[in-house]
Amino acid sequence: MLLACGNACLIFFAFRDPQRWFHPAWRLAQATGGLLNLTLSANVLNLVVFVGGVLIFGFGQRPVALGLDPKRLPAGVAGTLAIFLIATTVQAAAAWKQGMPLAGSSAWSSGTWPAAAGLWIAQFLGNAFFEEVMYRGFFFPQIHLLAARKLPGRPAACLAVALVLSQGVFTAIHIPVNVAHGVPAIYMLVQFAVGLVLAGIYLASGNLFLAMGVHTLVNEPPPPFASPLPEGVVPGLLTLGLLAILIVRRVWAARRAA
Numbered sequence: 001m002l003l004a005c006g007n008a009c010l011i012f013f014a015f016r017d018p019q020r021w022f023h024p025a026w027r028l029a030q031a032t033g034g035l036l037n038l039t040l041s042a043n044v045l046n047l048v049v050f051v052g053g054v055l056i057f058g059f060g061q062r063p064v065a066l067g068l069d070p071k072r073l074p075a076g077v078a079g080t081l082a083i084f085l086i087a088t089t090v091q092a093a094a095a096w097k098q099g100m101p102l103a104g105s106s107a108w109s110s111g112t113w114p115a116a117a118g119l120w121i122a123q124f125l126g127n128a129f130f131e132e133v134m135y136r137g138f139f140f141p142q143i144h145l146l147a148a149r150k151l152p153g154r155p156a157a158c159l160a161v162a163l164v165l166s167q168g169v170f171t172a173i174h175i176p177v178n179v180a181h182g183v184p185a186i187y188m189l190v191q192f193a194v195g196l197v198l199a200g201i202y203l204a205s206g207n208l209f210l211a212m213g214v215h216t217l218v219n220e221p222p223p224p225f226a227s228p229l230p231e232g233v234v235p236g237l238l239t240l241g242l243l244a245i246l247i248v249r250r251v252w253a254a255r256r257a258a
Contacts, residue, residue, distance in 0.1 A: 034115030043126030051133050067137030067208030079205075080213025083242065087217065087234040091227035098228050107222035119221040128215035135170040135195065136202045136211055167195035194218060197243055204246035214239050 018026040018038050025041035055061045063069075092102060107116040123129075144162035151157050171192040178187065198218075202211040217235040 029118075032114060032118070034118040035121070037115070037118040037122050040118065040122035040126040043122070043130040046130045047126075047133075051130065055134075055138060061138070066133050067202065067211075068133065069208075072207045073209050076207045076209025076211075076213055079207070079210045079242070080217065083214065083217060083235065083238050087238055088224060090234050091223055091229055092225050094229045095225065095227050100226065100228065103226050105222050105224060105226050108224065116222040120216070123216035123219055123221055124212070128212045128219065131170065132198070132202070132208055132212045132215055135166060135173075136199050137208050139169055140166040140199055140202070163196060163199055167192055167199055170195040197239060200243050201239070201246060204243065204250050214242065 018029075022038065022042070025038050028041060029037045051066070055066065056063065095102060105116075106112075140162055143166050144158060147158040147161040148155075151161070171188050174188065174191050177183070178185070198211050198215055201214055202208055205211075214235075218232065218239055220232040220235075223231065
């Protein structure tokens with residue numbers, strides 16, 4: 001819990017008044033037109049301090065134990081790319097269906113492309129990367145181990161406790177960002193649900209890199225093409241479909257092994 005509190009405090013000061021509390025990162029974002037934005041800087045700092053400093057150096061956690069298994073990277077990238085291509089195709093088809101010309105998203109215009117690219121970079125190398133390692137790669141299995149000691153012989157209860165508590169912490173650390181950006185409190189239910197889905201994808205696939213990629217897409221970085229569909233809807237639906245497929249495959253494999 002101290003890790004989560006430290007993470008929340010850093011995020012609060014980074015986003016509440018970045019020009020005052022996070023001035024070097026604010027200057028970097030201004031100088032690069034948003035290509036290297038505050039989200040990237042804050043989460044790279046999170047990775048260095050909490051993952052590298054506390055978990056790996058301090059607690060002796062191996063990267064593989066945190067879900068960072070290089071052997072799973074190609075499959076994670078391939079799965080993410082597949083979802084992205086399907087989502088892009090659906091969005092382009094929706095535009096064509098409504099008679100809209102196929103055109104690039106306005107976010108990628110000549111004057112704003114650094115900020116648009118920065119949103120993707122900040123997710124892949126910052127926000128999604130850090131949060132998956134911390135809240136799906138570390139908190140979830142650690143709480144599951146504790147639950148197994150307290151509830152021996154009750155695997156379903158242990159899994160439920162681990163999911164609810166770990167993703168409850170994941171939701172709680174978003175409070176500073178929500179406050180800084182004026183996000184309604186009810187949105188925390190959505191964040192909790194997203195956390196459960198991402199945990200389910202990691203649990204069912206065993207691939208944290210896939211969860212990172214899905215996390216990036218669900219966080220709605222600017223799409224390549226203009227579309228009448230609301231941002232995030234298609235990736236969100238595809239994510240639920242992916243989770244369903246992974247669960248069915250896992251159940252099928254378990255039954256065949258029995």
